[in-house]
Amino acid sequence: MLIKKKSIDYNFGMVGNKVLESVLKQYGIQNDCLLLPFINVNGKCIPLNKRSETSRKTVISQGNELYILKEIPWYCSNKNFVNYVLNLQKQLFVNGLPVPEIIETIQGKLYCEIDYEDEVKYVFLQRYIEGNSWNGSEDKLCEAAKMLGKFHQGIEKSCGQIIAKYNPPKYDVFDIALKMLNTLNEVAIDKQSSIREENMKSLKKFILVYSSKVNEYKKIAYDKGYSNFLIPIHGDYNPWNLIFSKNGSDIVGIIDFDNSIIDNPVHDLVESLLDFCLFTYKPQTTRFQGAPTSLNKKSAKIFLENYYNSVPLSYYDMNKYIGEVSFAVTVELISLGIIRGDYDFSEINQLMFVIDNIEDQISAISTS
């Protein structure tokens, strides 16, 4: 995740009329198309703007075809990166992975570039995949883990040219955790006057202790070979970026590659493991609900087993540094939760308890 300090807008709305007009023309979509503001999430009606916190989206219906028009989010909208993620998605589709097909413009481009209010917006069109979201079932958990394994292998085999051509960003989980802690520090400074003294003390301790420990763990992980296995990763393989089939638990869509970077695939493995087995979410959103208490060990074991059963033995090396990575990713995600206001400053001690225990818990499960 590329980190810039910018607030998330939970009423972000749909793609605006001016942008739409220009984009639809470039895709040759007729004016009689329908732009649908409500989407189906597990059979429930959700206004699309409530699902879109960082980028505007629109569902387009024309004849029997359904598409999603999506703005590339503000935090990753540079041209080279846009080219990287969209070419990656295109390649994965061609290779038979369940990712949405990107629809090209009349001129054969993967996206439209729109000048809008002194900034450039990148907008692309992809086929809408119907299905269900994550509902907590064990079958879906297994499928999510297996698919992550397939995804990593697919991406490892087929994306050499894309990496060479677009030179995508290269970060590791430790850099990301440190940047998130830095952003948290900025937020703490901004909100200084409204944070109670004892909470501020805990927050400063949180930032100080974990910054130092993340640096220390980075060194340990690198010594154990973290940097020997670098491939393009999804970067945000969370339950809400997976579409499950309507009548089963098969995955029919992996979406949102906006956080894709070059890193060790253990990054995806641990982040998704925590997303599925530690964090809880507000209904139908990616926002966390309530401070996490403890890892669901049974689910975590199932997830890891299914992942490792679907990848070659060489991937087992990730177990050497999975503990350190788990620590860094938990720091990152909990910091994100505090920054977004999902967690209250008064919950910091409880959150620190979760972070301090995660490394041992995941290491124990992965060795078993």
Added chain:
Amino acid sequence: MDDSKVVIYVYSGKGGVGKSTVSVNLAYSYALKGLKVGLIDADLSGPSIPSLVKGLENTPYNMDGLTVSPGIFEDVKINSVGFFSEEIDETYLEGPYLHGALHQLVFSVEWNCQVLIVDLPPGTMEIHNELFSKLPGKVLLVSTPQEVSFSDTIRSINFIRKMDVEILGIVENMSYYNCDNCGVSEKVFEGDTRKRICEPYNIELLAEFPISRKLNFFSNKGVPYVLQNNNCQITSKYEKLADDCFNNFNSTKKRERMC
């Protein structure tokens, strides 16, 4: 959608005249007669039906594909954006999104109803054009006996006729105050709807409804008045209004058949 359906648009050029209360009670009057009824809250930016019909607000609205399946309360199928987004006022649906929303909430829905009541937003907007053109029906005007209301009603009549949509008649709301204790009725406003609207514009006055504490009480509770008050004047008036509107559609059909 089924062509044989009776579609009644409840409309007023002015807000706050009790249009949604009339829509709700008219819908439930038909339901009490044993008809299959649908109720559409077409006011996408200021939906009122959820506060007048409580009981569906905590039920997540289901979707079939990308079509919003109506909620069902006491046998009436209801679709309103107010039921599935309490923060809908922050969602500004306009232009092409408005057409999309109507498609998802109204046009692609399998209503399977004999009567469809559409509570229109006040004013003259593109949403009215869209509905009138894609879902043929007739308009029931709602007004109050006040000068300020008359001028809006006249504008509404001109607008509806320009759209080439037939007007069923007018309902005068807040005609008088009806004391629930002593039964005495008293006019509150001075205006004369017959003289100012009905005669010059050749529109039938179909009903006069009072300002009533009891009606207000049930509206605030979110319970359709006619459901809970069987034998009373207001319910009888709604029954008659429902019959008159329905007969109007039947006589039109007869005329069409004869032609």
